[in-house]
Amino acid sequence: MDSLRIGLVGFGTVGVGVGEILVQQSQRLTQRAGRSIQLVSAAVRNPAKRQSPLLKGGHVCSDGLDVAQDPGVDVVLELIGGLEPARQIVLAALEHGKHVVTANKALLCEHGEELFAAARRAGKTIAFEAAVAGGVPIIHVLGQSMAANQIVEIQAILNGTSNYILTEMFRHGASYGDAVRRAQEIGYAEADPSMDVKGTDAAQKLGLLTLLAFGTRVTPDKFLVQGIDTLEQADLRYADMLGYAVKLVATAKLVGGRLEMHTQPTLVRKDDPLAKVEGANNVISLTGDILGETWFSGMGAGREATASAVVADVIDLAVGRAQLTFPHLDLWGERPKFDLQPAEEIVRRYYLRFNVEDKPHVMADLTDVLGRNGISLASVIQQESPEVDESSSQGATVPLVIMTHRTTEGQYRKAAAELDRLTCVRLPRVCLPVAG
Numbered sequence: 001m002d003s004l005r006i007g008l009v010g011f012g013t014v015g016v017g018v019g020e021i022l023v024q025q026s027q028r029l030t031q032r033a034g035r036s037i038q039l040v041s042a043a044v045r046n047p048a049k050r051q052s053p054l055l056k057g058g059h060v061c062s063d064g065l066d067v068a069q070d071p072g073v074d075v076v077l078e079l080i081g082g083l084e085p086a087r088q089i090v091l092a093a094l095e096h097g098k099h100v101v102t103a104n105k106a107l108l109c110e111h112g113e114e115l116f117a118a119a120r121r122a123g124k125t126i127a128f129e130a131a132v133a134g135g136v137p138i139i140h141v142l143g144q145s146m147a148a149n150q151i152v153e154i155q156a157i158l159n160g161t162s163n164y165i166l167t168e169m170f171r172h173g174a175s176y177g178d179a180v181r182r183a184q185e186i187g188y189a190e191a192d193p194s195m196d197v198k199g200t201d202a203a204q205k206l207g208l209l210t211l212l213a214f215g216t217r218v219t220p221d222k223f224l225v226q227g228i229d230t231l232e233q234a235d236l237r238y239a240d241m242l243g244y245a246v247k248l249v250a251t252a253k254l255v256g257g258r259l260e261m262h263t264q265p266t267l268v269r270k271d272d273p274l275a276k277v278e279g280a281n282n283v284i285s286l287t288g289d290i291l292g293e294t295w296f297s298g299m300g301a302g303r304e305a306t307a308s309a310v311v312a313d314v315i316d317l318a319v320g321r322a323q324l325t326f327p328h329l330d331l332w333g334e335r336p337k338f339d340l341q342p343a344e345e346i347v348r349r350y351y352l353r354f355n356v357e358d359k360p361h362v363m364a365d366l367t368d369v370l371g372r373n374g375i376s377l378a379s380v381i382q383q384e385s386p387e388v389d390e391s392s393s394q395g396a397t398v399p400l401v402i403m404t405h406r407t408t409e410g411q412y413r414k415a416a417a418e419l420d421r422l423t424c425v426r427l428p429r430v431c432l433p434v435a436g
């Protein structure tokens, strides 16, 4: 049988990792794929990288579109990231009769509808195992292993950088700023870490999992997305005292026939498997209506984990598995299968932290606002403040932590608007949902 001819676009962290596997494991890949896998063409922007021995024997150019249109290529690996020109390269590859493998969740989240439709028209496959949770084979699980189930809930830690930062803050008492700097030093966080710490990356991945699991396309602008960038050491300590860890949890679940979705720092009971995930790892819990709950965990990013997933997709294309599965994935619905539950109607418990003036009636004022909005308190922590000079105009403030019983997001928002008008409550006011 002919070899499978690969065109590689992007020779950065993941591209180099893929090149290494193709060169170093060629015998193993030939055996698993039933034919040899040859890197025949590569687009490399940085001229210094063009001499890499990993690219020896292939045609090297600087424009990804050349690879996408190369008649000698069977499969294009899009590994440059970003939206453009990645989108044009994928479209060109499909139009020129090539399958595509991509690790680009941002691209699929933003342009998935257009790209999947183009693949269907062309009768070609887009394989994207590496786009969510790196080395954790969750796309295969959703598309194949759990195909007999309707997924009813996804709960996951999908951003390794945020989880590493939270672990540093919790285990080593680091401030948020110091933890981010440490993540940057060891290469977990980029120079601009916004996509990770603001929750966007995790929300995009949740969007992709939701498309596969629920046949419903939901972009991050449509559901609650909150990052870890406003968290303080104090919140991790109070959560700890109350028996919880704080994790950036991505959730999509069916509630009364509608889809509840959010990606937020969340209090998770310490005995919950989500709480035990440390460092840059990812974990995903899937609940199927037949199988029940099942867990998947591992390295969510990094050269080896991501390249391993990309090459697995290439092998699936070589043996024809990916082409069989792709047309049956839940990517094609004319209408979304499930409506999104409005954020105001989501029911959860909340952890609230206020800085309040240390004077009489403050507690009464605060609980009055919460009570009038139908929010009842499960527990309260108020620590003593140091003695202050009574004549000082700036009265002392004390932290007040409240755990609520179950209430709606809408009720909390109404109460929060009233609380902001109370002079005894100083910003920032912290509100984190509690899992379960």
Ligand SMILES: NC(=O)c1ccc[n+]([C@@H]2O[C@H](COP(=O)([O-])OP(=O)(O)OC[C@H]3O[C@@H](n4cnc5c(N)ncnc54)[C@H](OP(=O)(O)O)[C@@H]3O)[C@@H](O)[C@H]2O)c1
Binding pocket: 009, 010, 011, 012, 013, 014, 015, 043, 044, 045, 046, 047, 062, 063, 064, 079, 080, 081, 082, 085, 103, 104, 105, 106, 130, 131, 134, 300, 301, 302, 303, 306
């Ligand atoms: N790194 C991870 O752990 C990881 C995990 C999961 C998914 N991913 C995804 O994998 C993809 C690649 O990520 P990465 O970490 O490998 O990124 P990266 O290290 O920044 O590599 C991207 C490479 O693409 C090249 N490039 C950019 N635009 C190009 C163009 N127009 N034509 C040709 N080459 C171009 C860059 O060239 P220069 O070097 O010349 O700038 C760079 O070498 C992204 O979609 C990312 O989200 C990455």
